[in-house]
Amino acid sequence: MMEVFKAVTCPVCACLCDDLEVTVDKGKIVDVKNGCAFSKSKLLNYNGKQRVLKPLIRKGNDFAEVSYDEAVKQAAKLLTEANYPLFYGWSMTSCEAIRVGIELAEEIGGVIDTTSTICHGPSTLGIQDVGLVSSTLGQVRHRADLIIYWGSNPLIAHPRHMERYTVFSKGRFQEKRKLVVVDVRETETAKKADLFIRIEPNKDFEVLQALRVLIRDDELDVEKVAGIPVATLEKLAEMMVECKFGALFFGSGLTMTEGKNRNVDAAISLIRDLNRITKFIIMPMRGHFNVTGADMVFTWQTGFPYAVDFSMGYPRYNPGETSAIDILLRQESDAALVVASDPVATLPRKAAEHLVKNPLIVVDPHMSATAKLADIVLPSTFVGIEAKGTAYRMDNVPLPLKKIVEPPTGILSDEDILSKILFEVRRLKENAS
Amino acid sequence: MISLQLKNSLKFPVTAKCISPDALQDKSLEEIEKLKIWVGNKKKELRELFKIEIRGSEREVIHVYGDLTKVRGIGAEMTMGELTIHGNTGMHLGEEMKGGKIIVYGNTGDWTGSMMKNGTIEIYGNTGNYLGAPYRGLDKGMSGGKIIVHGNVKNEAGAYMQNGIIRVYGSAGQFAGLRMKDGTIYIQKKCGERVGANMRGGKIIVQGFLKSVLPTFTIEDLRDKVKIENEEIIKEPFYLFLGDLAEDGKGKLYISKKKNPHLNFYEKFLEGEKIE
Numbered sequence: 001m002m003e004v005f006k007a008v009t010c011p012v013c014a015c016l017c018d019d020l021e022v023t024v025d026k027g028k029i030v031d032v033k034n035g036c037a038f039s040k041s042k043l044l045n046y047n048g049k050q051r052v053l054k055p056l057i058r059k060g061n062d063f064a065e066v067s068y069d070e071a072v073k074q075a076a077k078l079l080t081e082a083n084y085p086l087f088y089g090w091s092m093t094s095c096e097a098i099r100v101g102i103e104l105a106e107e108i109g110g111v112i113d114t115t116s117t118i119c120h121g122p123s124t125l126g127i128q129d130v131g132l133v134s135s136t137l138g139q140v141r142h143r144a145d146l147i148i149y150w151g152s153n154p155l156i157a158h159p160r161h162m163e164r165y166t167v168f169s170k171g172r173f174q175e176k177r178k179l180v181v182v183d184v185r186e187t188e189t190a191k192k193a194d195l196f197i198r199i200e201p202n203k204d205f206e207v208l209q210a211l212r213v214l215i216r217d218d219e220l221d222v223e224k225v226a227g228i229p230v231a232t233l234e235k236l237a238e239m240m241v242e243c244k245f246g247a248l249f250f251g252s253g254l255t256m257t258e259g260k261n262r263n264v265d266a267a268i269s270l271i272r273d274l275n276r277i278t279k280f281i282i283m284p285m286r287g288h289f290n291v292t293g294a295d296m297v298f299t300w301q302t303g304f305p306y307a308v309d310f311s312m313g314y315p316r317y318n319p320g321e322t323s324a325i326d327i328l329l330r331q332e333s334d335a336a337l338v339v340a341s342d343p344v345a346t347l348p349r350k351a352a353e354h355l356v357k358n359p360l361i362v363v364d365p366h367m368s369a370t371a372k373l374a375d376i377v378l379p380s381t382f383v384g385i386e387a388k389g390t391a392y393r394m395d396n397v398p399l400p401l402k403k404i405v406e407p408p409t410g411i412l413s414d415e416d417i418l419s420k421i422l423f424e425v426r427r428l429k430e431n432a433s
Numbered sequence: 434m435i436s437l438q439l440k441n442s443l444k445f446p447v448t449a450k451c452i453s454p455d456a457l458q459d460k461s462l463e464e465i466e467k468l469k470i471w472v473g474n475k476k477k478e479l480r481e482l483f484k485i486e487i488r489g490s491e492r493e494v495i496h497v498y499g500d501l502t503k504v505r506g507i508g509a510e511m512t513m514g515e516l517t518i519h520g521n522t523g524m525h526l527g528e529e530m531k532g533g534k535i536i537v538y539g540n541t542g543d544w545t546g547s548m549m550k551n552g553t554i555e556i557y558g559n560t561g562n563y564l565g566a567p568y569r570g571l572d573k574g575m576s577g578g579k580i581i582v583h584g585n586v587k588n589e590a591g592a593y594m595q596n597g598i599i600r601v602y603g604s605a606g607q608f609a610g611l612r613m614k615d616g617t618i619y620i621q622k623k624c625g626e627r628v629g630a631n632m633r634g635g636k637i638i639v640q641g642f643l644k645s646v647l648p649t650f651t652i653e654d655l656r657d658k659v660k661i662e663n664e665e666i667i668k669e670p671f672y673l674f675l676g677d678l679a680e681d682g683k684g685k686l687y688i689s690k691k692k693n694p695h696l697n698f699y700e701k702f703l704e705g706e707k708i709e
Contacts (some may be wrong), residue, residue: 083473084445109474128570205627209649212679213478221702225648262608262630269631269679311474312448318569320543320562321505321524332503334473 002030002266009401010039011092011384014286014394015158027405029385035156036159043385050366052379053408063377068412068420075376076145076424078359082335085110088324089341091288094389094401097414098297099291104422105311105389106302107429109137111333113324114294116306117285121319122255123284124295124305126264133271135247135281136395137164142171143303144281146243148180151204151253151268152285155188161285166247167192174245180236182207183253195236202258207233210267212273215241246280255284286394289384293392328354335359337421339414340380344370363417380414381407389415434491437463437483439499439520440678445473446523447482450506454493454514454533482557504544510537511552524561530578540584544568547554549597551578552614559584562606565599566592575599575616588625591618594635598662610637613684619661631677632684640667642688643696650676652699659687672696 008020022043023031032040055071056063067339077084089116105112118123140147147166154161162168167179181193182204189198199207203226210225214237220230240246248271254263267282274280286292295305304307304317307324320326324343327333328351335358338415344352345368355370362374371377381387384401392398407413412420435457448471457465465487466480479485483497493514501507501522508516509528517536518526524542527535530549537554543561546554547568564574564586565575574593585603594613601618607625610618613635620628622641629637630647638659654673660666670690676682688696 083475086476125569129572205630206648209630209647209677209679213649218678220648221651221699222648259607259627260628265631266679296616311446312471313474330503332444332473386477 005402005404008404009384009391009399010035011289011382011391012038012042013158014289014292015161016289016391016393017160017164018399024405029405030169035093038159038204046332046365046382046385050407052365052367052371052377053411055379056377058375065405068378068417069379071376072417072420072424075361075378076421078335078361078375079108079110079337079421080425080428082108082110082359084327084333085335086324086327086333087337087339088114088343089115090294090337091115091291091341092383093290093414094383094387094391095290095293095297096389097339097418098279099301100415100422101420102298102301104418104425105308107422107425109126109311111307111309111311111322111324111327112298113308114306115291115346116295117319117323117325118346119252119287120255120282120284120287120291121306122261123250123264123325125261125319126268129261129265130268130272132268133281134283134395137393138395140247140281141165141169141318143245144247146180146239146246147177148182148246148248149189150182150248150250151185151366152249152251153187153189154249154285154414157190157251157287158285162189172383178239178243179432180239185230195239197228197232197236199228203227204254204257205259205266208263208270211237211240212266212270215270215274215277227244238281240274241277243278246274246278248280248282249285250282251285254376262266274395283395290391292396293390293398294392296392296396326352333358337361337363338370338374339363339418340371342368344368344373363414378417379411380417381411383414387413434488434496436486436488437495437497439483439501442500443472443482443503445503447472447504448506449479449504451479452495452497452504452507452516453509453511454516457495458492458514465688491497500584505542513696521558524540527552530554543587546575546578546580548573549575549578549580553579553581557583559603560586562587562589563592564590565594565597572612574613591616593625594618596627600661604641610635610684616663629676631680631682633677633680633682634684636685636687638667638671638687640692642692643688646674646686646688646696647677649678650674651678652702655690655700655703656687672699
């Protein structure tokens with residue numbers, strides 16, 4: 001019999017659209033309504049050929065199928081013996097699983113880091129330096145009359161962001177809004193903009209600082225900034241000053257270009273300055289569906305949002321020193337547990353090389369690039385499809401992830417697998433003492 | 434004199450704030466050997482890593498030998514004495530140092546002299562990012578003392594500087610003197626862009642090449658000399674910029690005219706002033 005699940009939260013990007021209608025027939029998802037192309041693709045095809053259905057342990061060039069108990073025992077042993085293990089990933093699983101992961105990292109004395117480290121980590125650093133003026137997406141939808149996307153291309157990366165919250169949405173108090181896009185190339189989003197400013201690559205900092213001066217009606221000694229005539233920037237400054245409620249959304253185009261956290265620092269400072277004149281908010285366009293949740297759980301458990309080092313028994317935080325890529329590039333770690341992420345496909349090559357050179361344990365539903373090079377693979381369920389949990393939207397609003405279908409027989413959730421490893425680690429430590 | 438010789442090369446990060454004259458001067462050889470340090474997530478004794486010797490009576494003079502790239506926090510919070518490192522060191526060297534002298538015949542890591550309050554650090558090699566800068570989220574960096582680097586520095590040297598002097602005889606990365614309030618930074622060779630970003634006060638002197646000045650700095654003058662410290666004066670023409678306007682700053686940025694002919698378009702603003 002067909003069953004329709006309503007108000008399903010989409011487990012793809014940090015927009016966490018919670019209006020999906022998913023039809024299930026004989027334990028299989030057969031239709032998805034309201035979702036974007038990413039959402040439909042994941043929900044209809046998640047259970048494909050790449051699915052891992054048995055825990056695996058490396059034997060030479062091949063994997064041997066083993067029981068969960070055996071794989072967990074081996075994983076716990078590798079992690080307990082390590083001198084400086086790394087716990088990486090976390091952005092595509094539930095807050096509940098992340099909580100257990102942090103407990104495990106603390107028990108072992110390792111470094112735990114999320115994928116923030118390669119995308120919006122600099123945003124966090126910028127926020128810690130100068131604060132953040134923000135709001136929920138609901139406020140933006142109902143009240144904003146000026147939307148700016150800076151180094152971000154939502155039409156491609158967050159397909160329903162504009163439809164649900166900004167220029168294509170109809171708010172209660174605000175139906176029409178102006179769109180400004182600042183980018184280094186004419187993106188799909190830029191084509192829809194009322195004002196598109198194409199700046200020279202790696203010059204975001206200069207433009208943001210110049211705007212901070214221009215919104216005060218002060219003058220600059222130069223005629224162009226980042227290849228843009230000052231007159232054009234004055235036009236943007238005027239739009240910013242004259243709006244009633246502005247919202248600036250920024251992506252990795254700002255956080256991962258030259259200047260990094262200082263670009264975000266400049267952007268937030270601009271918004272802070274603007275709030276002396278009008279109402280303006282700023283928000284990072286977070287990527288994976290629960291990367292915001294990972295920051296949240298990390299913060300409430302350890303006091304720090306990512307890159308937390310437990311090696312001396314208490315949490316320490318210093319990105320650059322305790323962040324995953326830096327540790328891997330300095331070749332300091334000697335084992336790793338990767339959960340809900342694919343670092344071999346996303347980290348710099350030298351970092352990935354060091355990661356796979358040492359004992360590597362992967363918890364993932366798929367045979368990802370990282371899993372293929374792992375020593376132990378622990379298959380897990382898909383959170384938001386086969387397991388329930390909690391995730392945080394990019395504006396820090398928590399939403400429930402639903403269980404819609406049953407997982408393949410015997411497959412455990414991330415939370416259960418991590419709890420088993422934690423239990424085994426504690427048993428090993430007790431025996432040793 | 435106390436000498437520490439590293440026995441084997443290190444793989445995991447080591448935190449050794451105990452290597453400082455303050456911590457070692459009153460201790461016997463046996464006590465020093467049994468000092469606890471963290472190697473990765475395991476606690477070890479200092480003697481497991483170093484061969485330790487005491488010679489003569491000068492207990493506040495320490496010499497350390499070996500590649501200490503993985504060793505962090507050497508000389509942290511030291512108040513007196515002399516610490517000489519014959520080799521490279523890791524991060525946080527001389528963090529929050531209050532007095533004494535550190536000499537390094539090698540390179541140092543990031544956050545060297547972080548938030549130092551007084552004393553001197555002299556580095557004969559290169560150093561990393563955040564020289565003298567505070568740790569994450571704090572807004573007060575180096576507040577006194579002197580750092581001399583004979584090689585190059587990476588990004589954000591002297592960030593959030595409150596006072597003191599940094600002299601770099603090599604080149605510097607981006608954002609030197611970021612958000613500084615007071616003090617002096619001197620860079621002899623090439624300087625990365627965004628120098629003085631968000632500075633509110635203080636002085637930065639760039640004697641080498643600088644690709645561009647931030648648009649939020651305004652030209653003030655063309656000077657024929659500039660003073661580094663005390664009686665030390667460089668006699669050559671320097672452009673003087675004021676900024677950072679984005680922060681209503683009154684920081685001074687001196688840029689060599691000789692090495693930067695591409696900045697001569699700023700001179701038109703100065704000529705205009707003279708006509709008035």
